[in-house]
Amino acid sequence: MYNGNHVSRRRVLKSTAGVGAAVGIAGCLGGGEQFLTIGTGGTGGVYYPLGGGIADILNQELDVDATAESTGASAENSRLVGNEEMEMALALGNTVQLAVDGEDDFDDEIPLKAAFGAYVNHTQVVVPEDSDVETLDDLEGLDVSVGAPGSGTEVIAEELLEWYGLSFDDINDERLSFSETSSALQDDNIDAGFWSVAYPASSIEELASQRDVRMLDFPESDLEAITDDHPYYAAAEIPAGTYPDQEEAIANPGVTNTMIVHEEMDDELLYDVVEAIFTNLDELEDIHQVAEQFEESVYNAPIDLHPGAEDYFDDNL
Numbered sequence: 001m002y003n004g005n006h007v008s009r010r011r012v013l014k015s016t017a018g019v020g021a022a023v024g025i026a027g028c029l030g031g032g033e034q035f036l037t038i039g040t041g042g043t044g045g046v047y048y049p050l051g052g053g054i055a056d057i058l059n060q061e062l063d064v065d066a067t068a069e070s071t072g073a074s075a076e077n078s079r080l081v082g083n084e085e086m087e088m089a090l091a092l093g094n095t096v097q098l099a100v101d102g103e104d105d106f107d108d109e110i111p112l113k114a115a116f117g118a119y120v121n122h123t124q125v126v127v128p129e130d131s132d133v134e135t136l137d138d139l140e141g142l143d144v145s146v147g148a149p150g151s152g153t154e155v156i157a158e159e160l161l162e163w164y165g166l167s168f169d170d171i172n173d174e175r176l177s178f179s180e181t182s183s184a185l186q187d188d189n190i191d192a193g194f195w196s197v198a199y200p201a202s203s204i205e206e207l208a209s210q211r212d213v214r215m216l217d218f219p220e221s222d223l224e225a226i227t228d229d230h231p232y233y234a235a236a237e238i239p240a241g242t243y244p245d246q247e248e249a250i251a252n253p254g255v256t257n258t259m260i261v262h263e264e265m266d267d268e269l270l271y272d273v274v275e276a277i278f279t280n281l282d283e284l285e286d287i288h289q290v291a292e293q294f295e296e297s298v299y300n301a302p303i304d305l306h307p308g309a310e311d312y313f314d315d316n317l
Contacts, residue, residue: 036066036273039080039089041073042148044178044203045195046288047090047257053287054277061276074152075105081260082110088273092121092152092196093256093302094159094232100303104155114301115259115274115309119293122236123156123252124195126185126204129212133192135219136164142191143172145181152255153178153196160253163226178203186210196255198290199238208244215243215250226253232302258301261309270308278316 038055041047051068058066069086071077077089078099091099102109127133133142139161146168147153154175158168174181174190181193182203195201207213215238218226223235236254240247261270277284277294284291298313299305305313 034064034269036064036088037086038066038068039071039077039086039091040068041071041077041090041151042177042179043070044182045073045201046198046290047073049287050284050290051090053284057276057280057283058273061280062272072148072150074150075099075155076150078106078110078112078260079150081262082112084262087265088115088259088261090118090257091260092156093117093258093300094230095152095155096258096260097232097302098155111263112260112303113263113265113306113309114303115261115270115306116278116294116313117297117300118257118259119198119290119297120234120236120254121152121196121257122199122238122254123160123218124197124199124201124204124238124250125192125216125252126181126195126207126213127192127216128185128188129214131191131214133216135216135222136161137166139192140166140170141172143174143189145174145176145184145190145193146171147175147181147194147196148177149175151196153194156196156253156255157194159230160226163229182207185213198257198288199242204243208246212245215246215252217248218251218253220251223251223253232256256297256300256302258303260303261306263306265306265308267306267308267311270306271312274309274312275316278312 038051040051048070055066055068058064074091074095077091080086081089098104099106099110100112146157178195184190185193186207227233233253233255236252238250240249281291281294
């Protein structure tokens with residue numbers, strides 16, 4: 001059953017189909033209609049609008065009452081789906097793998113499967129244009145936003161800092177959402193901020209339109225070593241011109257986002273959910289261009305596909 005304590009710290013994003021105030025109870029309404037709650041992330045990222053678009057599609061195509069909720073993102077979403085407090089959620093691949101294995105911040109193995117691999121998140125580390133910071137090891141002793149508590153950004157920041165020989169104890173770490181990180185950089189309250197998000201991120205666009213900033217360009221040798229040590233990373237690139245005054249492409253570690261479900265989710269229900277999403281990708285592409293990556297990323301999830309989703313993809317892709 002849904003734990004009402006979560007309501008006070010999670011903003012509910014209603015679909016435009018006018019759903020009611022649904023909570024994450026896995027069960028049926030009268031007439032067979034079922035609640036489906038989709039975990040997203042902060043309002044300044046991609047998960048939030050994308051999850052809202054998916055909720056719209058499910059309400060239009062299926063006999064369900066679907067809602068998308070703003071959360072702390074990947075780590076929190078993994079726990080919420082594992083505890084059956086919501087039915088689906090977007091989460092970063094490395095966080096999902098840690099959750100399933102019961103490693104790092106996860107004390108127990110969490111029973112998750114993938115509905116599909118979705119799209120690549122880019123590790124975007126933003127500093128003022130005149131900053132002396134060139135690589136992550138230059139962040140020692142500085143004020144750094146490492147992402148919202150329970151987010152995949154926080155997990156990635158900790159992991160990559162560790163790769164460069166640092167820990168959160170070596171920086172003045174701030175747990176800020178994307179929007180809060182953007183504002184803090186704008187106001188010179190922090191020296192750097194981590195985003196793990198698809199490009200273009202609205203919060204970075206807004207920041208870059210208001211002050212001169214730049215992203216850290218990861219050296220090729222570092223990316224090769226990072227991806228060797230952590231196979232769920234892949235060398236990725238943000239094209240030149242993605243953000244205001246960004247004249248060159250930016251190399252960075254990328255991680256595939258995954259739509260996760262509980263391993264015991266009903267096969268037929270998930271088949272129908274995935275079918276509804278993948279036959280309406282044009283609607284999601286209108287919300288954000290990352291939906292263009294869905295079909296090519298289906299099998300790139302770091303954990304096993306749920307049988308209901310696997311049946312759909314075997315039949316149609």
